[in-house]
Amino acid sequence: MNSNQTIRNRTAPPKDITPPELMPAALAHEVPSWAEAAATPDQVTDWPDRMSRALVPFQLDHRGWPVNPGGSTGRTGRNLGKWGENPAADPIVVAGHGPDRQVLLITRSDIGLEAIPGGMVDASETAPAALVRELREETGVDLTDHTPVILGQDLVDDWRNSDEAWVSSTSALYQLDATVPAAGADDALDARWYPFSSLDALNDAVNAAGRTLYAAHRPLLQRALDYLSK
Structure with missing residues (x-):
C-alpha cells in the first residue's frame, strides 16, 4: 500500500x-x-x-x-x-460616516452569535424583496423606500452547509445618516448597533458586549467596509 x-x-x-x-x-x-x-x-x-x-x-x-x-x-x-443552493439575502445596514459609523447586527437564535440580519429567499421572491422583508422581520427596521448597493453574490460558510446542500447569499449595503430604533424579533434574540470603523473595531465591541461575531459573515462585512472606504 x-x-x-x-x-x-x-x-x-x-x-x-x-x-x-x-x-x-x-x-x-x-x-x-x-x-x-x-x-x-x-x-x-x-x-x-x-x-x-x-x-x-x-x-x-x-x-x-x-x-x-x-x-x-x-x-x-x-x-x-x-x-443544492439555498439562496439567502443579507442586508448590511450602516449608519453615520467615517469613524462614527455603526452597523446593525442581530443575535441569531440558532447559534447565539452576532450576525447580519437576513435569511432565506422565499419561493417566487426576489432577493431585493427578501432583503427588505428579513430586515423588517428580524429588527423592525423598514427600509422599503431605500435603494441598497448590491455588494455581491457569494457562497457563505454557513454552519449547515454540506457537500450536497449549501447557502449562497446576495449581500447588500444600506446607508443611513443616523441610527434608527431596532429590536430583535422572529429569528433574532436581539438587535443592536455596533461601532463599524473597521472589522477589528467591530469585533472588539462585540466581544466587549460578551458576544461573538459570526465568522461566516466577516467577509461580507469587510466587503461593506471596503466599499465605504472608496
Whole structure:
C-alpha cells in the first residue's frame, strides 16, 4: 500500500448532518413548511432550472447529485430547506460616516452569535424583496423606500452547509445618516448597533458586549467596509 492509499484509508467518511425531521421516513409522513419533500437529490426534478438561477454556479456529479462549489465540507446530507443552493439575502445596514459609523447586527437564535440580519429567499421572491422583508422581520427596521448597493453574490460558510446542500447569499449595503430604533424579533434574540470603523473595531465591541461575531459573515462585512472606504 502506497502513502496516498494510506491517507485515503485514514480519511474519515463525511458526517451525515440530516436532522430527524428531514430523514426519508419522516418526510414520507410530514414535510416541514420550510423544506422540500425530496428525501434525496435524485428525487429533485428541476435541476436545470436551479442551476440556471444559481447565485454561484455548481455542477451535478455522476449520480445527478449537486456538488458544493466550495469543495468538500466533510459533511453530507441536508440540514437546509433544499438540496443544492439555498439562496439567502443579507442586508448590511450602516449608519453615520467615517469613524462614527455603526452597523446593525442581530443575535441569531440558532447559534447565539452576532450576525447580519437576513435569511432565506422565499419561493417566487426576489432577493431585493427578501432583503427588505428579513430586515423588517428580524429588527423592525423598514427600509422599503431605500435603494441598497448590491455588494455581491457569494457562497457563505454557513454552519449547515454540506457537500450536497449549501447557502449562497446576495449581500447588500444600506446607508443611513443616523441610527434608527431596532429590536430583535422572529429569528433574532436581539438587535443592536455596533461601532463599524473597521472589522477589528467591530469585533472588539462585540466581544466587549460578551458576544461573538459570526465568522461566516466577516467577509461580507469587510466587503461593506471596503466599499465605504472608496
